[in-house]
Amino acid sequence: MVTIRQGMMKDCTDLLEVYQGTRWFYRTIPGGYTTVEQVKDEHIGAAFERWGWLVAEEKGKVIGEIVFRAEKNPVSGKVGIIRNLDIDVRNQKTTIGTKLTRAAEEVLRKKRVVRVVATTPPAAYNYWMKVKYFARGSIMNISISTVKIPKMRTPKVKTVQLKDVRKLPTSMKFSHIAYPGSLAELAATLIDGDLKGNLMEYYSEERLVGVGVVAQIDAKTAAFAADVTKRGLAVADIVISRTAGFPLKWKAKKVISMIPKDHLGVFTSSAKWAYELSTDIPVTRLL
Numbered sequence: 001m002v003t004i005r006q007g008m009m010k011d012c013t014d015l016l017e018v019y020q021g022t023r024w025f026y027r028t029i030p031g032g033y034t035t036v037e038q039v040k041d042e043h044i045g046a047a048f049e050r051w052g053w054l055v056a057e058e059k060g061k062v063i064g065e066i067v068f069r070a071e072k073n074p075v076s077g078k079v080g081i082i083r084n085l086d087i088d089v090r091n092q093k094t095t096i097g098t099k100l101t102r103a104a105e106e107v108l109r110k111k112r113v114v115r116v117v118a119t120t121p122p123a124a125y126n127y128w129m130k131v132k133y134f135a136r137g138s139i140m141n142i143s144i145s146t147v148k149i150p151k152m153r154t155p156k157v158k159t160v161q162l163k164d165v166r167k168l169p170t171s172m173k174f175s176h177i178a179y180p181g182s183l184a185e186l187a188a189t190l191i192d193g194d195l196k197g198n199l200m201e202y203y204s205e206e207r208l209v210g211v212g213v214v215a216q217i218d219a220k221t222a223a224f225a226a227d228v229t230k231r232g233l234a235v236a237d238i239v240i241s242r243t244a245g246f247p248l249k250w251k252a253k254k255v256i257s258m259i260p261k262d263h264l265g266v267f268t269s270s271a272k273w274a275y276e277l278s279t280d281i282p283v284t285r286l287l
């Protein structure tokens, strides 16, 4: 008998074994998962919601998990984000994935979520089709040399750097034109101290119009995520350019981001971004 229940820190011991089987191909922990601490680290921190953690237990052993959260979208309502779904390789194709997915959807429905999104590697794409998700759009990986980013100095939009942030700011539990979850995930790596960088809010006439995150990936490269409120759409080029231009201060040569292909035009309108299609596929289901 399989039981679906909320995850607990002590489950991380069993989950290490699960991850060792499932995550060799799509997660980038150098050398793979070797300690329970690495697994625990993924179940604390700024982007983790305790209510969004379910595990499948059989005969006293945890054999699968799903982790999810929710954020607001000003156009389509609350969106649920499945951050990961991992089933022990010895138990795959025995309906555990479906059970966990449906149980997560039930929790999200109670939180008034209207749509769920997941980002799947090609190898798991057919699973999502079987559980009635459909592919929606694609992800573009974009990049640009920092010197090619326009400066956009205008008093119209005020940049406010957020300091001493301990938890995910409400303004970043949100996605509009950014890829769902991308802002929160990148912000969380800074808040949790995994990467160095900056968190920004942008204001026009005292109202929030945008948010941005930049993180230092290595000596030459920075990653960023930027988004705008409905009102902020008119100044999206300013919010994007200012966020992407931040790493010039650390002498970064290149900035990168992942964005929905649908909104490529908003990004490429004011600067010459290079872009390529990601192999990961966004899938979604209406609740």
Ligand SMILES: CC(C)(COP(=O)(O)OP(=O)(O)OC[C@H]1O[C@@H](n2cnc3c(N)ncnc32)[C@H](O)[C@@H]1OP(=O)(O)O)[C@@H](O)C(=O)NCCC(=O)NCCS
Binding pocket: 022, 084, 085, 086, 087, 088, 091, 092, 093, 094, 095, 096, 097, 098, 099, 118, 119, 120, 121, 123, 124, 125, 126, 127, 130, 131
């Ligand atoms: C993808 C994954 C979550 C599926 O879980 P699962 O417990 O094996 O799935 P289920 O048993 O509930 O399968 C439901 C249906 O999907 C099919 N299916 C499952 N995995 C599949 C795959 N990789 N390719 C094709 N079909 C698949 C099953 O055969 C079943 O079809 P059926 O209804 O015709 O019998 C699991 O294989 C896994 O953990 N993979 C590695 C991690 C991963 O890629 N996670 C997804 C990241 S978003």
